[in-house]
Amino acid sequence: MRxxxxxxxxxxxxxxxxxxxxxxxxxxxxxxxFVLENAGIMDNSVSESLISDAKLIKVLVLIIGGIAVGLYGNFTYSINRNKL
Structure with a gap:
């Protein structure tokens, strides 16, 4: 693999x-x-709860993505460090 x-x-x-x-x-x-914010079908409290959950998940995805890119960069650097 190396x-x-x-x-x-x-x-x-x-x-x-x-x-x-x-x-x-x-x-x-x-x-x-976007769909949840513009859908008038659901109960208001349920819609607000789902929208806040979607915002939280977006932030978590960005944080996990940043960690993944950082770990990828660190791993790539450690592999290529001996070549420099």
Missing amino acids: KVWNNKIFQAIVFVLIAATIGIIHSKISSLQ
């Missing part, structure tokens, strides 16, 4: 997959929040 991970293209592909996954999750939650 030999495969040393390939820069493989590292770039993994980074793009991490970033794309985080972006997709964030956009889906934003869409859900």
Whole structure:
């Protein structure tokens, strides 16, 4: 695995997959929040609760995404440190 991970293209592909996954999750939650804010069908208290939960999940996704990118950068640096 270490030999495969040393390939820069493989590292770039993994980074793009991490970033794309985080972006997709964030956009889906934003869409859900938009639908909940504009839907007059549900009870007001239920809608407010779901909107606040969606906002919390968006923040958590961004925090977890930041941690994942940081860990990825640290791991990539530790692998490539010997080559510098």
